[in-house]
Amino acid sequence: MPIHPIEYRYFNKEMRDLFTEEAKLQNWLDVEAALAKAHAEVGNITRDKAEEIARKANLKYIKLKRVDEIEKEIHHDVMAMVKALNEQCVGDAGNYIHYGATSYDIVDTALALQMKKALEIIKEKVLRLLKTLIDLCEQHKETVVIGRTHGQQAIPTTFGMKFAIWAKEVDRNLMRLDEVYNRCIQGKMSGAVGTMASFGEKGFEIQDLVMINLGLIPTAIANQVIQRDIHAEVIVLLAFIASTADKIAREIRNLQRTEIGEMFEPFSKNQVGSSTMSHKRNPHKSERIVSLARRIKSNIIVAFDNIALEHERDLTNSANERIIIPESFILTDYIVSQLISILKGIEFNFDNIQRNLELTHGQIFSEKIMIELVKKGIGRQDAHEILRQAVIESRKEGKNIEEIISKNPTISDLVTVQELSDWLNPKSYIGTAVQQVEKVVEQLKKRL
Numbered sequence: 020m021p022i023h024p025i026e027y028r029y030f031n032k033e034m035r036d037l038f039t040e041e042a043k044l045q046n047w048l049d050v051e052a053a054l055a056k057a058h059a060e061v062g063n064i065t066r067d068k069a070e071e072i073a074r075k076a077n078l079k080y081i082k083l084k085r086v087d088e089i090e091k092e093i094h095h096d097v098m099a100m101v102k103a104l105n106e107q108c109v110g111d112a113g114n115y116i117h118y119g120a121t122s123y124d125i126v127d128t129a130l131a132l133q134m135k136k137a138l139e140i141i142k143e144k145v146l147r148l149l150k151t152l153i154d155l156c157e158q159h160k161e162t163v164v165i166g167r168t169h170g171q172q173a174i175p176t177t178f179g180m181k182f183a184i185w186a187k188e189v190d191r192n193l194m195r196l197d198e199v200y201n202r203c204i205q206g207k208m209s210g211a212v213g214t215m216a217s218f219g220e221k222g223f224e225i226q227d228l229v230m231i232n233l234g235l236i237p238t239a240i241a242n243q244v245i246q247r248d249i250h251a252e253v254i255v256l257l258a259f260i261a262s263t264a265d266k267i268a269r270e271i272r273n274l275q276r277t278e279i280g281e282m283f284e285p286f287s288k289n290q291v292g293s294s295t296m297s298h299k300r301n302p303h304k305s306e307r308i309v310s311l312a313r314r315i316k317s318n319i320i321v322a323f324d325n326i327a328l329e330h331e332r333d334l335t336n337s338a339n340e341r342i343i344i345p346e347s348f349i350l351t352d353y354i355v356s357q358l359i360s361i362l363k364g365i366e367f368n369f370d371n372i373q374r375n376l377e378l379t380h381g382q383i384f385s386e387k388i389m390i391e392l393v394k395k396g397i398g399r400q401d402a403h404e405i406l407r408q409a410v411i412e413s414r415k416e417g418k419n420i421e422e423i424i425s426k427n428p429t430i431s432d433l434v435t436v437q438e439l440s441d442w443l444n445p446k447s448y449i450g451t452a453v454q455q456v457e458k459v460v461e462q463l464k465k466r467l
Contacts, residue, residue, distance in 0.1 A: 046129035129207035265312035285364030381420035
């Protein structure tokens, strides 16, 4: 029975399937086949032997059950695979399986194959997320909403600004992803402690041939393992993506609060919000994203600890990497997919948006009025103090700021009723918000 939720709950099949034991075994076999072909290419073995090894190096011939049986007997997973492959090869071809290699030549190179495919899936999902946000930018670039700082109402902004800020962050994650893809998908074929002694003078050539065959970057130098800062960087990338999803999901959840009620994640016709409180519309999908993002980010610490292996290698990275790498990829893929689904079905309550703009009786326009008073000849500090006192009175007596300002003897002769009314229009104080969104969308569309 499954135990870990990524096996049955928090997954997309395409990503999960990359990290099954069968998939890992096939990747190991692919590396062994590439190594045999490289040996044939440089003349170390005959081509027919390499072809036999490559022909049998697949799950049609090599069964996971048989590999597991051998491992239980010899207590070594890679050697169990080698023995299982040897059993299937005719003639003496099996004598040249794993020739000159050490276990982590196979394990790390196969892991690079997994991560390459997984990053390609993540990139496709993040691109979809970016396109979804661009659509929302264009739809809501002029939708005015109250901005908040320190949890308090500040001045108006637009939903387009929110979406554009998120889109730009997603774009930066795509740039990070490309950098990681081009730098970290490395394989090795350099034998014990990395000296290539087992491959003799043909070590560089064999390594290059194997990596060309597999579509990987040959590492510049390694000891018995690929250095773990490379894998840590991949985990950090996934944590960046997860943190962006966390950020967006938190804002959706907060704006869905009963007291705010401006934006809501989709809620299906038959969906239940609470087992006892029938009125509840809980943002559980957004909260799930926040929860799983915490798990992904926590894996950074383990990945960083793996960097400091002792001497030319030890095994302290091995057991935890079987957990943190699949888990980080599967969960990141899942939460990005969830976020796309939420954003595509996002709902707005425009009545509440307007209500919240009017909630402070015009106090949110104190900065706007102060700036306009300075233009009328009142000093900035004096104008600030006038507005500070006006806001205190507005809060205390529940009066509209317009009523209080219009009766202030210092400014009553300087400002007309129409001017004051115009200053209190939310759409009149969003600055270059629309233009900024349009500029960002234009940039992102060019990249896409």
